[in-house]
Amino acid sequence: MSYTLTRPRSEQRPDTGFVPAETLAQLTELLERRRTGYSMEGPFYTDPGIFKADMEGIFGKHWIFTASIAEIPEPGDYVTLDFGPYALIVLRTDDGGVNVLHNICRHRGARVLTESRGSTGNMVCGYHSWTYAEDGTLIHASTAPGEKLDKECFALKRAQVRIVAGLVFTCLAEEPPEDFDEVIPLIEPYLAPHDISQTKVAYQQNIIEEGNWKLVMENNRECYHCDGHPELACSLFPTWGLSDGLIPPHLEEVWARNVEAKIQLEERCDRYGLHHEVIEQLDTRIAGFRISRESLDGAGESFSATGRRLSKKLLGSLRDFRLGRCSLHLQPNSWFHFLSDHIVTFAAIPINEHQTLVRTTWLVADDAVEGVDYDLDELTHVWKQTNLQDKAFVEMCQLGAASPAYEQGPYMDSEYQVEAFVNWYTQRMREHIA
C-alpha cells in the first residue's frame, strides 16, 4: 500500500543537538527584520541550526496531524512517524481511542517498534525485551533475583492527543496551546458527515521533496502556480485563493463558472444541512486554520478530468455526490480534502533542513471494492501528478534560496495564504525565542 522510501535512512538523518547560540542570535535578528508581504530570507530554508529551532519551536510545541483512524482501524494497529529527530508511535487502543507514544525504549533508547506500520499487542522492545502496555506502562523487564527496578519510572513517554472527526493530532509539549480545543468544535461539523471511521485506506504515497518543509507549505498555500497543474485544474477551479475584483483577465471565464457552481453548491449544502461558510483564521490564532466547502468544476463531484465521482460509494451519511470539496488548511503542516466519494489527507513531515517527506493518503468508503467501485489509478491520478509537479516547484526554490544572490520576493494578492503562513510561523518563532 505504501511507497518504499527511495533514499537510505542514514542520509536523511537530521543534524541533532542543541541550537548553537550563534544561530539563535542570527535567527532573532532575521525574525525581527522580517519584511511583510515578502518571502523569507534564505537561511530560513537552508540553515541546519534554524531547522533545529523549527523542530523545537514549531513541531515540539504545536498540534501536529499524525494519521487518520482509517490507517489504524483495529485495536493494536499502529503507525510509526518520524519527523526531524522525533520518533512516535500512533497506536489504536483497545477502547477505540488513540495513544501517541515516543518510540524510544526507556532502558537503552532503542526504537521499540521498527516497522512503519503494523499491529501489535503489548509492545516488546527487540533489544532486551522490555515490554510496554498500550498506555506506555512498563509491564515487564527481566531482572536478576534481588534486583530492583521501579517500573513506574520507566513508562514510554506519551504525547497529548486529540481526535477530530477521525483525524489524530498530537502535541509533544507538556502544556499544549489551548486554543486548539476552541478550533475543534468549529471544524468538526464540516468533517463529521464524511465519517472517517467508516473509511479505509485505498493508497498512501510517500515522496521525499528536496526542500525545506516551509517551502512545501508555501507552495501548498497558493494557486498562482496552478497553470503547472493541468490535471488538477480540470476539477479544482484555478481561481482558488482569488475573490471578486481580483480575477485576472485570463481566468474570468473560469471565475464565472465558479460563481455559478458556488451558488448551486450552497443550495445543495443548505438542503442537506452541510456547513459551507468559509472560516479563515490562518494567522490570527495559534491553532491557525481555514475551512470551507467549495465547488469543483465539471460534474462537481470529485478530482477527476470530468469532475465525476472516482468511487461509487458515498461516504458516511452523505446523500449526494455533487458536494464539491470540503477543504481544511492547518498550520503548521497539513491539509485535507473531504469529498463525497473519498478523502485525501496530506502531511509535510520535515526530515532535515533540505528534505521533507510528503505523505498523501486516499480514503474511500470501507465497503468500496477496488476494481468494482473504484479504480485505484484513476482515484489517485490527479494528486499523484500534482504532488510530483509540486515537488519540482519546491526543489527549484530550495536551490534558489541557497544562493547569496537570493533576495526576498513579493507575494502577490492571490498568495495571501502564503503570507499568512509566514506570518504565523514568524509569530510562533518569536514567541518561542522570547
Place this chain on the structure above:
Amino acid sequence: MSYTLTRPRSEQRPDTGFVPAETLAQLTELLERRRTGYSMEGPFYTDPGIFKADMEGIFGKHWIFTASIAEIPEPGDYVTLDFGPYALIVLRTDDGGVNVLHNICRHRGARVLTESRGSTGNMVCGYHSWTYAEDGTLIHASTAPGEKLDKECFALKRAQVRIVAGLVFTCLAEEPPEDFDEVIPLIEPYLAPHDISQTKVAYQQNIIEEGNWKLVMENNRECYHCDGHPELACSLFPTWGLSDGLIPPHLEEVWARNVEAKIQLEERCDRYGLHHEVIEQLDTRIAGFRISRESLDGAGESFSATGRRLSKKLLGSLRDFRLGRCSLHLQPNSWFHFLSDHIVTFAAIPINEHQTLVRTTWLVADDAVEGVDYDLDELTHVWKQTNLQDKAFVEMCQLGAASPAYEQGPYMDSEYQVEAFVNWYTQRMREHIA
C-alpha cells in the same frame, strides 16, 4: 555531448549560510601563520566554514571563467553554471554579446532555467511564469486587476561580464577588481589567432573530484607529478615548470629536445607574427595569470602520442600545424591550451569543501567533420586519461589533509606555480577578511 553527473544533486549541496565567527577567527589565524614555501594547513581543504569564506572572498569577488562562446554560438543559447551556492545563467544575446544572470526568480526564488544548457527566447520561470528578457528585465508577471507590481524592481540580477577572445568571464562583485582590464590586452593577442568564434564544441567532460577546489588547482600548477601522466608526457614536455639549471638528471635528455623544439617554435612564431614570450604575473597582481606559447614533443602539433595533429582543420587565421601550445593559467580556477588544431578549456568548479567539478571542453574548427577531420576518441584521449589520473592524485591528498597528523610539506622548485597559487589565495583572503 556532456557527461551526466554521476551523483545526485542533493548530496552535492554545500553548507550555505554565514561563515561562523569562530571559523573567521580561526581562518584569520591560519592566514597569519601561513608558512612560505609550504603547503597550507589541513582546515583550508576540509573545513566547511572556510569553504564558505572561499565562496565569498574568492568566487564572489574575482573574475571567473564560465564558458567559451563556442558553447553558446547562437542568440538565446545558454549554459547554467552552479558553483558552491551560486547559480548563474550564461546567455548569448541577440546582438552577439553575453549576459550573465543569477538564475533565481525574483518572485519566490525558483531556478528560472533548470536545464544545464539549451536555447531560450524570453526566460519564463516554470513556477509562476514570471518572464524575463535577455537583459534580465521582468517583462511579464500575471497580476489581478488593480494589483500593483513595480516590474523595474524585480529584474534578474546581473553579474559583470568580459569576453576575452571568446572566453566569457564573470564577476559577481558590484565593484570588480579593476586590473583584469589591464590583463585583457596582454593575453588577447596570444589567443585571438585561434578564433574561438569559428569553433564548435567537440566534447565536454564533467567529472567530480572528491577534493577541495584548491587541491585541484595545486595539482594543475605543477608537472613534478608528470610521471603519473604517461599519455600526456608523449607530447607535453615533462620538464614543464623547469628552467635551465633546474633539470634533474633523468630529464636532461628531454630537456635538450625541448630546447631544440623551442628554438624552432620561436622561429615559426616570428614568421607568422604569433606571440610566444612568457608573461608570468601569477601572484604579483589581483588578476593573476601566466601565458606563453611552448613547444610540444614529437611532431610538435598536438596532444597525441606522436605529437601529430588531432584535427585536420586549422583554427582561425593559423597557417601551420606546428605551433605547440599556447597555454594560459588564470587565478583562481581555470586553465587553457590553444593549439593549431583544437582548444581545450578547463574550469575547477567548487561544489563543497570536499568536492569539485572539473569541466573540460574540447573545441575544434566549426567546419571540421567528426569521423572525417577528427576522431573524437583520439581527440579527447590524452586529457581524459590525464584528468582521471589527476582526480586520483587530488583525492589522495584530500584524504591526507583531513588527518590531525597531516603537516605542511615543502614545495619543490618545480612547484613554484603551486606556491604562487597559494600566495595569491592567501593574499586575496587576507584582503577579504580585512
Place this chain on the structure above:
Amino acid sequence: MSYTLTRPRSEQRPDTGFVPAETLAQLTELLERRRTGYSMEGPFYTDPGIFKADMEGIFGKHWIFTASIAEIPEPGDYVTLDFGPYALIVLRTDDGGVNVLHNICRHRGARVLTESRGSTGNMVCGYHSWTYAEDGTLIHASTAPGEKLDKECFALKRAQVRIVAGLVFTCLAEEPPEDFDEVIPLIEPYLAPHDISQTKVAYQQNIIEEGNWKLVMENNRECYHCDGHPELACSLFPTWGLSDGLIPPHLEEVWARNVEAKIQLEERCDRYGLHHEVIEQLDTRIAGFRISRESLDGAGESFSATGRRLSKKLLGSLRDFRLGRCSLHLQPNSWFHFLSDHIVTFAAIPINEHQTLVRTTWLVADDAVEGVDYDLDELTHVWKQTNLQDKAFVEMCQLGAASPAYEQGPYMDSEYQVEAFVNWYTQRMREHIA
C-alpha cells in the same frame, strides 16, 4: 578474503577540524552531570563535535588494537587502517617486528599506500614518487640540481607500537599512558599458548553499523540481550556477565550447566597449565581490560551449534580441544575470543559520529586446509549472524538517541560492564578536557 565496503568513501568522511568552543563547554557540562548507573545523554552519540573530541581524547591518546600479525605474516606485508580522520599503515618489518606509520606523505599530504592491504618494499607515494623505508625514513625525492631538501625532516610520522602475543597495538600520542605495559604481562600468558604467529586469516568481515562507536561497545559489553543471538547462545552461555545470586529464573537451568562446565574446564586448565582466573580492571585503570577463560556449552570446544570444534587443527601448543574460550575485553574498542581451534578478533573502528566499521577476523592454524580441516561457512556462521543481529540493535539505539525525548535509562546488574565502559570513557574524557 575481505568484504568490500558497501558505501562510497565520500559519504563516510567525518567532519574534521577543531572541536568548537561551544561543543567543548557543552561536553564539559555533560561529563560533569553524568548519572552513575545510567546510559549517557543523547549528544554523546549524535554530536559531530563530541565525535571530534572522542577522536582526540580517546583514539588519539590511548592504545588501540590495529591487526594481528597473522594479517601481515611476511616482511613488507601491510594493512592500512583509517579511523575517524586518522590514516595508518601497519607494516611488518624485515626483522619480524611491526611499524605503525601515518599514511600521509610529508610532501603534499597524499595517502602513500592506497590499498587496504598488500605487500610492499620501500613505500613509494604515487603522487611524486617520494620513497620511504620501512621505518618511515625518506630515502628518495627527486630534486633539481642544486635544490636542497633535508630528508631527515620529512620522514613518515610513526606511532608507538606494542605487540602482545601477536596482537598489534598502537598509540598515536607522543607520551602513551604507561600502564599498558603493566597490563601486557597480565594478559600475555593467557593468549600465548594459542600462538597467533602460527595462524593464518581464514576470513575477515567488515560491516558498517549505522551507530556511534560507543553504542557498538556498549552492545558488546552485555549479554542481557543474548536472547537476540540464537546461534551464539548454543555455545556461549547466555549467563555471561552474571554470577551466583544474580541468575534470573529463566536462566537457572543454563546456569547449573554452566557451573558444572566451569568446574571441568578449570580442572583441564590446571592440568595443562593454562590460566583461567578472571582479571577484571575495566574502569579501575587507564588500560582498562578484562580477561578470563570460560566454559562453552555443549561439547565445550568452539562456537558451533553443538559446541564441537570448527577446525580440526589445534592452535599453538594446545593439546586439547575442550578449552572453552579465553576472552579479552579491552577499552576502548576491541575484544577477542581465543579458542583451541580458532581465534576471533574484533575492532570497532569509528568512521564518524553515526557510523562505525566493525572488523571481525577469524584465524585458524596455518596448516589447516580449507575444505579439509575446516569449512569456512561453518567457521564463520555464528559470529556473522551475531554481528548482523548486533548491527540491528546498535542502529535501533542510534535512532533513539537522536530524539529530544530520549532520556538516560538504567543499566541492569548484568550490564555492569557497560557501566564500566561508560565510567572508563567519562574518566578519560574528563582528564582529556582538564
